[in-house]
Amino acid sequence: MTHHPDKVAVGLDRFLDEAIALRRDLHxxxxxxxxxxxxxQIVADKLSSWGYDVATGIGGTGVVGTLQNGKGPKRLGIRADMDALPIxxxxxxxxxxxTPGQMHACGHDGHTTILLNSARYLADTRDFTGTLNLIFxxxxxxxxxxxxxIRDGLFxxxxxxxxFGLHNWPGVATGQFGFIAGPAMASVDKVTIRIVGKGGHGARPQETVDPVVASASLIMALQSIVARNIDPLDAAVITVGTIHAGIAPNVIPDSVELELTVRTFRADVRETIKQRITNLAKAQAESYGATAEIDYPRGYPVLVNHSNETEFARQVAVTHFGEERVxxxxxxxxxxxxFAFMLEELPGSYLFIGNGDSAPLHSPLYDFNDEIIAPASRYWVKLAEEYLAKNPS
Structure with missing residues (x-):
């Protein structure tokens, strides 16, 4: 039996050298x-040149390219991130x-390139019916x-x-796809706790309220939350990353500041941990005669992939790349x-593609693997064509 190359793969091959050059230019x-x-500006110009309706300045520097074809009622969103890191x-x-002190250490240059590459092909072939919204x-x-x-009226x-969204993943074989239904990435909250006591001379501790001792006790008590307040089958992390206290060995400071990162995979666990950290900080401080001031801003929520959309996304990979690539x-x-915020608004899924044996994300040695531009672009084209199918099965 003669094997005929996939027409999408052949079509995308025409753009591959340009796509790699673009990715490296963004890098x-x-x-x-x-x-x-x-x-x-590059994103907007390219989308316009291919026939997309382009809106800029959404949420600051965000860009959306819209392509409508036929009278299909379905509307699909695909998102890529564009920013670099201070590394x-x-x-x-x-x-x-x-640019000194800045780099694409997470592959967003690659994600942007992949979606642009797919956008070009989809505009060229228009083998779909409905509305395609590409979110940069x-x-x-x-x-x-x-x-x-979202607050700027995206949806x-x-x-x-x-x-749908996609992220490259170091340590997974080049071009292998990963899918996770349900909670897929953790929430993150950064907590600042200030233990306030009464400073004084280190030789006369009885005249002070030592916030260092209180904070040491609190640090140990915090370790009990995951061990004793969270279901053993639920994952959670509480890390005390910084401790700032004192300027001299013979002086007891007035206060100690602790900074924590908290990660969970469920909204209820996230809430339980917030309550326990708050209560423990106050109680531990009080038991030493000190007080606790807690700043607990919310970070990103748990990223929860919707089961139907995740299964659809997985089937696209199985159908067009084979089981062995999943x-x-x-x-x-x-x-x-x-992307968790988008999945709180709409059904969808966030998937992963292997970046091969690269340095880890956020490493100064990281580089996006250009070999995944072709399969990832083909994946987005196939997902768009199937979601917005002209003749849905």
Whole structure:
């Protein structure tokens, strides 16, 4: 039997050299959250040139390209993130970052390129019916760009029936796909606790209220939350990352500041931990005669993939790439991702594609693997064509 190459793969091959050049150009010119002006302009110009209706300035520097074809009622959203990180690159690559202290250490240059590459093909062939909304998002790296786009009317202006996103994943074989139904990435909250006592001379502790001792007790007590207040089958992490106290060995300071990161995979667990940290901090401080001031801003929520959309996304990979290209035991990830805000608004799924044996994400040695541009672009084209099928089965 003669094997005929997939027409989408053949079609995308025509653009591959240009796509790699674009990805490397974006890598040379990284831009931090809400400052993606050059990147946004490139995205908007390319989408316009291919026939998309383009809206800019959504949630700051966000861009949406809309392509309508035929009279199909379905509306699909696909999202890519655009921002870089405040990290100094040490790869030594010919296309390394040209901006000191900034680099694409998470592959958003690749994600943007993949979606643009798919956009070009879909505009060329238009083998779908309905509305395609391609969302290029700023400030994923801690800036909650997804939430800001939503608050700026993203889904009112560009209604979608479902939304999908993708992230490269180091350590997974190049081009292998990973899918997780349900909680897939952790929530993240950064907590600041200030234990306030009464400072004094280290030789006369009886005249002080020592916040260092109180904070030491609190740090140990915090370890009991996951062990004793959370179901053993639910994952959670409480890490005390910084402790700031004192300036001299013979002086008891007035206060100690602790900074924590908290990660969970369920909204109710997240809430339980908030209550326990707050109560423990106050009680531990009080037991030493000190007081606790707690600042507990909410970070990104748990990213929960919807089961139907995740199964649909998985079937697209199985059908067009084969079972062997899908990782069967892809496990939830304790990192966080603001696509979670979009999945709180709409059904959808966030999937992963292996970046091969690369340095980890957020490493100064990280580089996006250009070999995954072709399969990931083909994947988005297939997902769009099937979701917006002309003759749905």
């Amino acid at each position: 040379v010119h990284p831009e931090l959250g809400y400052n993606e002006h050059r990147t946004s 100094t690159e040490t790869t030594g690559l010919s296309y390394a970052s040209g 998002q700023p400030a994923e790296e801690g800036g909650a760009g997804a939430r800001r786009m 009112e202006r560009f209604p979608c029936d479902a939304v 990782e069967n035991n892809f496990r939830p990830i304790s990192a966080s991702e603001d």
